Amino acid sequence: MSKVFIALQTNDDTRSIIQAILADNPHAIANEQPAMVKIDAEGSLVVRRSSIEDLIGRDFDLQELHINLISLTGHVDETDDELTLSWNT
């Protein structure tokens, strides 16, 4: 199985996002590097709006991710509620 990843800047905005991603994806592994966090996951990874909103206590638009996103791999499927990364193999 191939790995997907998402990398985010390390800052106050992303702390809750990273926490939500790790909670929603128990198979994901966070890899901390200077100024950034890279989250690797076998097969697929989902970023869920509601989980982030629960943590930050306000509405969150998933497109806000763009502000602190560094990089990602895999096919992207984006809806209002979820952003999913996956490979087809």
Next chain:
Amino acid sequence: MDMKVSKKKLGLKEKYQHMTRGLGWETTYQSMDEVFPYAKYEGIKIHDWDKWEDPFRLTMDAYWKYQAEKERKLYAIIDAYAQNNGHLSVTDARYINAVKLFLNGISPLEYMAHRGFAHAGRQFPGVGPRVACLMQSLDEIRHAQTQIHSLSNYNKYYNGFHEYRHMLERVWYLSVPRSFFDDAITAGPFEFMVAIGFSFEYVLTNLLFVPFVSGAAYNGDMGTMTFGFSAQSDEARHMTLGLEVIKFILEQDPDNLPIVQQWIDKWTWRGYRVLTLVGMMMDYMLPKRIMSWKEAWEVYFEENGGALFKDLARYGIRPPKWLDQIEQDKDHISHQAWATFYNYAAACNFHTWIPTDDEMDWLSQKYPNSFDKYYRPRLEYWREEAKKGNRFYNKTLPMLCQTCQIPMIFTEPGDPTQICYREVDYKGNKYHFCSDGCKEIFEHEPEKYIQSWLPVHQIYQGNCFNEGVDPTAEGFDPLAAVLDYYHLNFGRDNLDFEGSEDQKNFDAWRGMATKNT
């Protein structure tokens, strides 16, 4: 009391549909073929442009909103960095040379990417890819501008930043990144998208922006970290665009497969060659090292690229050619590149140096199969000679590869002691190459590459002196004349880091920053 029923907000997918479709029309005053003259000549067949799907359903209104926010964050940090004399908090002044290379060699490519995507967007008859290309074109000019702004802080204090535009079209090593992009932008719109959108953005830019920029942060350079990550936040969108381009083209017609495969082979190799510069920046120019070039290659190319090509196999795409050579090269190219710039330090707008003992130990630990055996001996020899006042400055111009324009520094696959020579006879002339990859790319389109503006040959043709200079005059000094033409200040911008003005200034200013006298 009546509840006020507000109209339900459009979902992301519907909103994207509304704002990216129905914007185009079939032209009637002129034929579609006249309006989009570049849409067919490359041989790519598209039957239904509406099948285009942008995975990030970003529309123009959301684009402006988030880009504005990114800019505010970026400039807040850039201002703070400048106000706080941030340049004095980098690990040591050698680091700044990596930033010089970035501004001179990489930032201008952002501007060319802006032009390229604007052009490709204009030429595609389909609305979906036009919107995506428009956004990417805007992103790229933002990257060029933010990088120039960020780096102009360094230009106030250090040498070598002053003429990046002038130098791009003249200085020998800058012909490598420049010709890479010129090659892409002079191709048709589909090849450009596969070249830059897919092969460069998807397969290779992570190597540039992620570990190197994280390394900049590790070395205390907030300015570079900020523009780097700000650019890379757009890059994630570019990467998905690159992948979408490939999927879209391949799903449209089976005849597209061999054309796309040839482009992937070509552009992965072309991009890989350009990234040699980044390998050297990571292994030699970051005083505090974060990961070796080889490790970055394994994570971002072998692992991610491997997953990508496994996924694309369902379309009949195979991994790019020459991967076996690339696999062997990862132990060598950063060392070979650094040795090259050490050789030609008199003709560069940044400084080079011999790594410290600690740094050499790090290199031998990261490169157990190659560093001590092949590269340490020459570095130690040069260090000894420099101590005796005999620092090596290679004054004879090197043989260049006709395709990638890099000096012929690369070794045979499987034999790091032997330079790799390849040649082709074409219409009565000989052409030389650094590798099977560059040779095959030439053979596919010889008419394109026989026009290469090879800096060494141009100097010998007399095209790299300022107007009025007479190369036949008594006592003519060709190196001095070429450096004048480059606008490179001898003794300030070039030569070894040891003893440079940058080194002296940094030490003096850092002293002033931490003491009252």
Next chain:
Amino acid sequence: MGVAAIKEYAFESADRLENFHGNQLLYIGWDKHLMFCAPFCLPLPPAMRLGDIIEKVLPGVFGYHPDFARIDWSKVEWLKSGQPWRADFDKTLAELGLKHKDVLRFQTPDLNGIKGSAS
């Protein structure tokens, strides 16, 4: 194969012989001496003797290397375009049949660079 193009696409080589003011280009590399990061490119008159190139030009090109002074030129082995080649120091480039942009390599079997590292 040719370039895909919207109209006829034909150009002259940017590096054809007549652009070099009477010189021709000769590339020359010294095997197992990679301290010189790449082979060299030299513009030379076709009437120049190979012996003069070795005596008058090459010291300025390769002389920094400690092995250079130890070369016994009578034992040097030459390759042209990767094939064994017979050098004649008394002949000119033209007489030797060396054309514009030909590439020569020379090998010094007893000399293998700094500490034998091919540097």
